[in-house]
Amino acid sequence: MRATEAAQLFSLLADVLSVGFSLREGLNFAHVMLPKQREQIKRIQAHLKQGNAFAIAIKTFVDLDCYYQIKIAEENGELTQVLTNLGNYLAIKQRQQQKIKAALRYPLAILGCLGILMVAIKQAILPELTSFNHTLVHMPVWGWWSLGTCSILLVLVGAGTLWLGHQPRLRRVVIGSYLPIVGPVLKLYWHYYLSLNLGLLLASGLQSRDVLKLLQTYQPESVLRQLADALHRHLNAGRDLGQFVDGYAFLPPTFKVFFNRGATSLQTAKDLKADAHLTYQRLFTHIENLIGLVQPLLFGVIGLAIVGIYLSILLPMYHAIGGLS
Incomplete structure (x- = not known):
């Protein structure tokens, strides 16, 4: 199921669940209402008829992290809210991808034209200058260095x-959270x-230790499972939670607070869900920026490309013309 289709299905389900x-x-x-997704919906309905949970029914159509988000929400009575968030997230993500493509279209067309111009000058003009001057026009040494650096x-x-x-x-x-530009988005x-997810689990009445044990039963490929295993090893070594949070760049410092x-699980759950709501809004604001x-x-890259064309092509042309005089 494509992201657009998943967004439509989740948003529609959230809307109808919210009205009863x-x-x-x-x-x-x-x-x-969604004729293009009838085959997928039939498969989901078949799973439900067999007595499976909705999360199990949708598992083959979404990624693992999305599956666990739906699973946790369904088990704790928050399916409508989470489907709303997922539908909005996937829909906004799709719109943002379209915006990026639209923003890239014009600058990339200019870069393509500059590339064609560079090839035309090298293939048509420089050979003519060489024939007049009887000396070969070479690319400057720094040009070869630049080309080699880009290739490397x-x-x-x-x-x-x-x-x-x-x-x-x-x-x-962890590595992605350190990357420039995309790192802050991944952290959010x-x-x-x-x-x-932690807020939903704690709101169900589980204690922190119980949540940790539950997450360790998830599939080994999921981030929740790998993070729970790492935290279990960390705590067994006698170290505190604050050190663990500091060791992972994508974990928010608010977790330490x-x-x-010493608050109750229900109060911590309330704080976590409020924190998630605020972070959800910040995430999309950051992406829009x-x-x-x-x-x-x-356009800055285009400007540098134009300067590069002048330096790598027009300067040799200048020297060739100078040789004619």
Whole structure:
């Protein structure tokens, strides 16, 4: 199921559940209103008829982190709110991707034209100047250095991406949180994700230790499971929670306050859910601000490309013309 389709389904289900529909009635309604998703909805309904939970029914259509968010919400009576958040998140994410594509279209077209111009000058004009001057026009040494540096950077980025893809999920999240530009977005997302899910679990009456044991029963590939395992090892070594939070860049410092002040599980759950709500709003505000920077950054790259064309092509042309005189 594509992100757009998931957003439509979750938003529709959240709307009908909020006005009193049961989950089965909501899926019947979605079957009529979303004709392109009828096959997926039929498979979900078949799971429910077999007595499976909605989270199990939707598992094959969403990623693992989304599945656990739905599972936790369903088990704690917050399915409507979480489906609303997921629907909004996926819909906004899709719109933002479209905005980024629209913002990239014009600058990339200009960069393409500059590339064609560079090739045309090198292939058509410089050979003519060389024939007049009887000396070969070479790319400056610094031009070759720049080309080599860019090539090495591309190789390093490609190798780093391949290496990162083979790392455990938790390590990928940690590394991603240190990256420029996208790092702050990832931190806000995981801040929201963890605050909401921990808040829902604690609101069900579980104590912190019980939540930790529950998370350790999740699939090994999930961030919640890997984080719970790491915390279990950390606490067994006699270290405190504050050190653990400080050791992971994507964990919010507010966790040290919420879990160390001796409040009841219900009060901590209330604080975590309020924190998740505020972080959810900050996340999308931050993403919108980043999208606004895309075009200015690309136009800066275009400016550097134009300067590079002048220095790497027009200067050799100047020297060649100087040789004619």
